[in-house]
Amino acid sequence: MLDLEVVPERSLGNEQWEFTLGMPLAQAVAILQKHCRIIKNVQVLYSEQSPLSHDLILNLTQDGIKLMFDAFNQRLKVIEVYDLTKVKLKYCGVHFNSQAIAPTIEQIDQSFGATHPGVYNSAEQLFHLNFRGLSFSFQLDSWTEAPKYEPNFAHGLASLQIPHGATVKRMYIYSGNSLQDTKAPMMPLSCFLGNVYAESVDVLRDGTGPAGLRLRLLAAGCGPGLLADAKMRVFERSVYFGDSCQDVLSMLGSPHKVFYKSEDKMKIHSPSPHKQVPSKCNDYFFNYFTLGVDILFDANTHKVKKFVLHTNYPGHYNFNIYHRCEFKIPLAIKKENADGQTETCTTYSKWDNIQELLGHPVEKPVVLHRSSSPNNTNPFGSTFCFGLQRMIFEVMQNNHIASVTLYGPPRPGSHLRTAELP
Numbered sequence: 001m002l003d004l005e006v007v008p009e010r011s012l013g014n015e016q017w018e019f020t021l022g023m024p025l026a027q028a029v030a031i032l033q034k035h036c037r038i039i040k041n042v043q044v045l046y047s048e049q050s051p052l053s054h055d056l057i058l059n060l061t062q063d064g065i066k067l068m069f070d071a072f073n074q075r076l077k078v079i080e081v082y083d084l085t086k087v088k089l090k091y092c093g094v095h096f097n098s099q100a101i102a103p104t105i106e107q108i109d110q111s112f113g114a115t116h117p118g119v120y121n122s123a124e125q126l127f128h129l130n131f132r133g134l135s136f137s138f139q140l141d142s143w144t145e146a147p148k149y150e151p152n153f154a155h156g157l158a159s160l161q162i163p164h165g166a167t168v169k170r171m172y173i174y175s176g177n178s179l180q181d182t183k184a185p186m187m188p189l190s191c192f193l194g195n196v197y198a199e200s201v202d203v204l205r206d207g208t209g210p211a212g213l214r215l216r217l218l219a220a221g222c223g224p225g226l227l228a229d230a231k232m233r234v235f236e237r238s239v240y241f242g243d244s245c246q247d248v249l250s251m252l253g254s255p256h257k258v259f260y261k262s263e264d265k266m267k268i269h270s271p272s273p274h275k276q277v278p279s280k281c282n283d284y285f286f287n288y289f290t291l292g293v294d295i296l297f298d299a300n301t302h303k304v305k306k307f308v309l310h311t312n313y314p315g316h317y318n319f320n321i322y323h324r325c326e327f328k329i330p331l332a333i334k335k336e337n338a339d340g341q342t343e344t345c346t347t348y349s350k351w352d353n354i355q356e357l358l359g360h361p362v363e364k365p366v367v368l369h370r371s372s373s374p375n376n377t378n379p380f381g382s383t384f385c386f387g388l389q390r391m392i393f394e395v396m397q398n399n400h401i402a403s404v405t406l407y408g409p410p411r412p413g414s415h416l417r418t419a420e421l422p
Contacts, residue, residue, distance in 0.1 A: 009133020209390030241408030292325025
């Protein structure tokens with residue numbers, strides 16, 4: 001049984017690990033993977049058809065804990081303990097819930113002190129006792145005596161005098177004063193772990209198509225002196241097609257991984273595949289997982305030839321490898337009476353909406369079926385790749401965009417391979 005410390009408006013954890021509000025999804029999963037012998041039977045819950053309409057949930061079924069992540073920014077928003085019999089809980093080092101100590105209203109009052117009168121939710125038949133960043137829910141049907149209502153108290157919200165011995169059914173940790181209005185906080189400095197994260201990524205455009213990326217980056221910097229308080233650093237960097245490997249390293253720092261392409265499976269879709277001379281060298285990617293970006297370099301010139309932006313939707317084969325890239329892409333409208341106008345495609349745009357603005361792609365989509373080996377099956381199914389304005393949009397079956405691949409302008413005397421994919 002887990003023995004965890006509760007920190008209101010901040011975290012739930014122990015000396016080895018801690019789930020902190022604002023923590024990115026990938027870090028929480030990394031904790032679960034590292035301690036898989038202790039924390040078992042974890043479920044990932046999400047909406048397959050509407051992934052933005054419901055929170056993404058990690059359900060620790062063996063321990064009675066749910067970690068709820070915001071559907072958009074994918075940071076930890078609420079920590080719920082829904083079965084207090086499966087876990088030990090303490091506050092300021094003193095247990096208020098264990099096999100020997102029942103989490104009664106008296107125990108909560110003793111451990112956490114006084115607070116505002118509670119609120120009764122008649123639809124759920126639950127009584128909520130709220131502290132800042134922490135709420136306890138009590139079930140009414142287990143009470144032997146009827147609750148006493150004060151319906152005119154607190155601007156119409158009914159408050160109750162809780163019977164002695166009532167025990168906690170659920171506990172919530174969140175940011176702010178209201179569980180209903182809470183939002184995932186900014187990523188705490190303790191979660192940066194030396195990494196740089198992208199707050200936003202703007203695709204820069206020239207007359208024919210994408211020209212590069214402008215990234216607004218976040219890092220945990222610190223001032224002079226060992227005891228100086230760490231603080232958030234915000235800065236912008238731009239990388240362009242044709243930039244050298246050294247240029248990218250100086251702008252973005254070292255990648256998390258370098259991946260060399262062993263083969264080009266999409267070569268058959270290029271204009272003249274039989275005319276292309278096989279290269280003796282392999283193109284290579286810089287993988288920036290915390291930025292949600294891949295950058296492909298030409299094996300001969302060592303210059304940028306492609307960017308890949310990842311949306312990290314659940315239900316995609318690459319889910320949880322990359323952090324979500326919050327991109328904005330200006331698209332040229334080709335409708336009548338709309339010359340020179342642009343519309344913006346974002347991480348949350350749906351492909352149907354993009355097609356309505358721009359018209360359908362000229363060519364039919366390429367069907368992409370990812371798997372780790374020829375004998376493995378992909379449980380999430382195929383995706384569809386549409387080419388448009390020197391870009392390839394990988395579209396999932398729920399109509400959301402899984403990734404966008406950006407190509408630079410073709411070199412003189414060479415063909416642009418519009419169907420190339422990583």
